[in-house]
Amino acid sequence: MSGRITGISGPTVSVHLPGLRLYERVTVGNARLMGEVVRLEQQRAIVQVYESTRGLGIGEPVEGTGTQLTVRLGPGLLGQTFDGLQRPLEWLLRADGPFMQTGRESPVCPASGTLRFQPLKKRGEEVRAGEMLGYVEEGTFRHPVVTVEKGGTVSEILEGEFDPAAPLARIDDVTEISSFHDWPVRLPRPYGRKQTIFSPLVTGQRCIDFLFPLARGGTAIFPGGFGTGKTVLEQSIAKFAEVDVVVYVGCGERGNEMAEMLEEFSTLADPYSDRPLMDRTIVIANTSNMPVAAREASIFTAVAMAEYYRDLGCNVLLLADSLSRWAEALREISSALEEMPGEEGYPTYLASRMAEFFARAGVVETLDGKVGSLTLMLSVSPPGGDFTEPVTQACLRTTGSFFMLDTALAHRRHFPAIDWFQSFSLYEDSVVSSFDADISPDWSELRRETRTLLQHEERLREVAEIVGTEGLQDSDRLVMSAAGEIRQRFLAQNAYTEDAFSPPRQTYDAIREILVRHRDATRRLEEGHLPDESLKIPT
Amino acid sequence: MRLSEHSFSTLVSVQGPLIFVERVIEARMGEVVAIVFPDGSETEGEVLKIQDDTVLIQTFGDSRGLDMDHSRVVFTDVIKQAPLSIDILGRAFDGSFRPIDDIPMFVPDEWAPVSGRPLNPVARARPQELIETGFSTIDGLNTLVKGQKLPIFSVAGLPSKEIAAGILENARTPAQVSRSGQAFVVVFVALGLTHHEYAFYRDTLDRLRTHFVAFINLAKDPVVERLLAPRFGLTVAEYLAFEHGLDTLVVITDMTNYCDALREVSTAREELPGRRGYPGYMYSDLASIYERAGRIKGQAGSVTLLPVVTMPEDDITHPIPDLTGYITEGQIVLGRELHQRGIFPPVDVLPSLSRLMQRGIGEGRTRGDHREIANALYTHYAKGRDVRRLEAIVGREGMSDTDKTMLDFADAFEKEIVHQGRERRDINETLDRSRALLVRFGLVQQ
Ligand SMILES: Nc1ncnc2c1ncn2[C@@H]1O[C@H](COP(=O)(O)OP(=O)(O)OP(=O)(O)O)[C@@H](O)[C@H]1O
Numbered sequence A: 001m002s003g004r005i006t007g008i009s010g011p012t013v014s015v016h017l018p019g020l021r022l023y024e025r026v027t028v029g030n031a032r033l034m035g036e037v038v039r040l041e042q043q044r045a046i047v048q049v050y051e052s053t054r055g056l057g058i059g060e061p062v063e064g065t066g067t068q069l070t071v072r073l074g075p076g077l078l079g080q081t082f083d084g085l086q087r088p089l090e091w092l093l094r095a096d097g098p099f100m101q102t103g104r105e106s107p108v109c110p111a112s113g114t115l116r117f118q119p120l121k122k123r124g125e126e127v128r129a130g131e132m133l134g135y136v137e138e139g140t141f142r143h144p145v146v147t148v149e150k151g152g153t154v155s156e157i158l159e160g161e162f163d164p165a166a167p168l169a170r171i172d173d174v175t176e177i178s179s180f181h182d183w184p185v186r187l188p189r190p191y192g193r194k195q196t197i198f199s200p201l202v203t204g205q206r207c208i209d210f211l212f213p214l215a216r217g218g219t220a221i222f223p224g225g226f227g228t229g230k231t232v233l234e235q236s237i238a239k240f241a242e243v244d245v246v247v248y249v250g251c252g253e254r255g256n257e258m259a260e261m262l263e264e265f266s267t268l269a270d271p272y273s274d275r276p277l278m279d280r281t282i283v284i285a286n287t288s289n290m291p292v293a294a295r296e297a298s299i300f301t302a303v304a305m306a307e308y309y310r311d312l313g314c315n316v317l318l319l320a321d322s323l324s325r326w327a328e329a330l331r332e333i334s335s336a337l338e339e340m341p342g343e344e345g346y347p348t349y350l351a352s353r354m355a356e357f358f359a360r361a362g363v364v365e366t367l368d369g370k371v372g373s374l375t376l377m378l379s380v381s382p383p384g385g386d387f388t389e390p391v392t393q394a395c396l397r398t399t400g401s402f403f404m405l406d407t408a409l410a411h412r413r414h415f416p417a418i419d420w421f422q423s424f425s426l427y428e429d430s431v432v433s434s435f436d437a438d439i440s441p442d443w444s445e446l447r448r449e450t451r452t453l454l455q456h457e458e459r460l461r462e463v464a465e466i467v468g469t470e471g472l473q474d475s476d477r478l479v480m481s482a483a484g485e486i487r488q489r490f491l492a493q494n495a496y497t498e499d500a501f502s503p504p505r506q507t508y509d510a511i512r513e514i515l516v517r518h519r520d521a522t523r524r525l526e527e528g529h530l531p532d533e534s535l536k537i538p539t
Numbered sequence B: 001m002r003l004s005e006h007s008f009s010t011l012v013s014v015q016g017p018l019i020f021v022e023r024v025i026e027a028r029m030g031e032v033v034a035i036v037f038p039d040g041s042e043t044e045g046e047v048l049k050i051q052d053d054t055v056l057i058q059t060f061g062d063s064r065g066l067d068m069d070h071s072r073v074v075f076t077d078v079i080k081q082a083p084l085s086i087d088i089l090g091r092a093f094d095g096s097f098r099p100i101d102d103i104p105m106f107v108p109d110e111w112a113p114v115s116g117r118p119l120n121p122v123a124r125a126r127p128q129e130l131i132e133t134g135f136s137t138i139d140g141l142n143t144l145v146k147g148q149k150l151p152i153f154s155v156a157g158l159p160s161k162e163i164a165a166g167i168l169e170n171a172r173t174p175a176q177v178s179r180s181g182q183a184f185v186v187v188f189v190a191l192g193l194t195h196h197e198y199a200f201y202r203d204t205l206d207r208l209r210t211h212f213v214a215f216i217n218l219a220k221d222p223v224v225e226r227l228l229a230p231r232f233g234l235t236v237a238e239y240l241a242f243e244h245g246l247d248t249l250v251v252i253t254d255m256t257n258y259c260d261a262l263r264e265v266s267t268a269r270e271e272l273p274g275r276r277g278y279p280g281y282m283y284s285d286l287a288s289i290y291e292r293a294g295r296i297k298g299q300a301g302s303v304t305l306l307p308v309v310t311m312p313e314d315d316i317t318h319p320i321p322d323l324t325g326y327i328t329e330g331q332i333v334l335g336r337e338l339h340q341r342g343i344f345p346p347v348d349v350l351p352s353l354s355r356l357m358q359r360g361i362g363e364g365r366t367r368g369d370h371r372e373i374a375n376a377l378y379t380h381y382a383k384g385r386d387v388r389r390l391e392a393i394v395g396r397e398g399m400s401d402t403d404k405t406m407l408d409f410a411d412a413f414e415k416e417i418v419h420q421g422r423e424r425r426d427i428n429e430t431l432d433r434s435r436a437l438l439v440r441f442g443l444v445q446q
């Protein structure tokens, strides 16, 4: 099927090619750019182009592929870095050099290393549709290889090391079975059912684990103006979160940041298994200067891969930086399509699109009876640091936890700059009780005490503004002193030092030490013998 | 390639920098066109949008004098490219790449598209080597490294011009010899300069000891040219960096004029305005400029970017500084109050930050004690500034001795470290002075 380009506007082209279907993948122009049909009209179809349209000409050919835009799922994804369309960036680098070219199709198979196949069926055996033929081992993962569409007789089956681009088995001589399969980018993967039991997702960040704990299968956003520490926080969590697989999406952000992250990750070990950190990580890098339509797709490419690992029974964490850049990509495309704009020019379907995306998080019983989870942590970059803007507001309607990053804290170099009054986690009740059970029964008690101290400090601070700290009572000065310690020695956590990772046990010890000392000092004050230096208030 | 000349006189509307032409067969996105005026003179333009046979063109020159009947648009079948050669060193051009130094145009060795191509993120090398600017507040406290993009946030009335000039004059990298026998060059892009400013920068360029390339768009020059000039500058910078292995520092002033040009075109296109009338795609557009800074693994050379941004209404949340801050790797913020007290450069180090500094300093990069000194200066100055606020309320008499010391430290820091006038300080001198100051106040060990 071939037609031609009749119009070009930003990242969209209109084409004349009867017979195209909605969301069909097309190749556009002589350069064979990748595109997707996003609207059908009587005389034309509108195609969103995933690569730069510069240089594209009217009348150039357009071809339908008959398939949708898909993600290739199977062994070999871990440890790799892809662009928003799942093209391996190392492979593109070898093919095209350091600067990115247009019109490159993905390689047949994303896997690059050697893989081993362990068959469960023999030649000549009968298999049903959807039945498992064997599995591919990749580190600690076992990727099942199944007959996808229909059953038959196994006419050929491999064993041991194999070439990822070649088939692993043949059914009835004709149907080739590979180690991977394709999945439509925007389609959520099916599961048995969703569970509502939440267990903690340990991040290694004291402020989060202790005050605003996250649950596996939950969602979290952290909005903050520029420089408030979103990226550093996301990358720290990517390093230290207690999960099986991390999918990290650099969505419309900086190239240097990605380079730094990749370099650092390649030297670190997974704190839970001592294997290289990259062995559990998939990175998607669609930086701000890469095509905007691919930026929009990058989030979906990522979530499809994340769901694939969830379906293997893994606890998966998807981190995206930043969701705002995704929303802006959506806005740019929507405006090129001349759709009716909603608030601040975002399309009116922004909120529903986001809600659908958030809904992909959860703990699920997979189709084959395993349990897997997908947790989403998304940074948001509100213009001017103003949280009333549409993206933050749409997130707030659906998110389970909210870590508000505060510019004033960041300016004082208090990192992570999580505002301990405005932030919340809807998972705290169920998750805290499991910390009580696993770490120490007084975990929740210490939380309450910490909260009270911080609130008390806030009130005292207002008083101190008027009367000066000298004018406070001794007991109040003790509160100020303890709260100051909590802020500086407990909530603040420098990502560039040893302190970057704090497992729950250590978090517990740290807060307990501060609080015990405070209780002690309070008691001694009541008994009337308290040395003066205990009353010093840290600045 | 098209065979016949592709010329159309079917203009249907002209509106500021935008021209609609009808009944065009074959046109490309971004294609360069020549717009021929009735009197035979020409200006350049670019295809912005195509629908069937109607083409929207943006002119880079002045559209005054165009008419509907006798004007023509000639399509060239190529997208905008920049001529490149090592002979470009030492030359000055206008915003349309025409020489303004009375020397004939050089003979290009090659051409490259001005919009550039994105650098593959896995090809990037992490920025970590110092570029010395000669200013203590930058080198000591907000260190700039090769491949970084670090803007200067200024406000109207502050000497951002003198700072830009100081950097052009004084910036260096630890010496390195490359293929062309040169290690370090500056590319200077000026947008919307007044005549007075132009004279000032010409003097500066005349004094430069490093090699430079300049693109100068004056206030009287076409506004739309301001969208082009930074891209010429960066295309040249990438060429010098990655074809000739030079460390290239690109100074662009003032990005506020760039953004205003972007807004002007967007308004003319009747696009839905975003915050303060700037277009919704301004983030992506600015990123297509700022993200061109970088280094490449296994290759010599680097592109480092230092854009100057004047914050309208002194407001850091204004879309221009805001979106800039969201893309760049930190910011150098100038303070009005420091300027009023005669401090030059009036860099307020508290809101300033170089996000890539940590990797660029310390043993083997600058000096083993750099981090310690920078942290100590920052912490004590921050305290001093807090105390200064208190002083305004309670007066100096009512303060403790430690607080008084902090006050004095903040004053001394501003006078002795921040303030340096036209003097150039190398990194050692910056660190020595800083250490001496800290020692004097008993804030670090001897
Ligand atoms: N946990 C931390 N420990 C120490 N420093 C930090 C921490 N978090 C942030 N910083 C400092 O703040 C700077 C900015 O952080 P980061 O890059 O994460 O900001 P951001 O919110 O992602 O900004 P943007 O929206 O512009 O991308 C860092 O370069 C670092 O200097």
Ligand SMILES: [Mg+2]
Residues within 6 Å of the ligand: A230, A231, A232, A253, A321
């Ligand atoms: Mg960031």
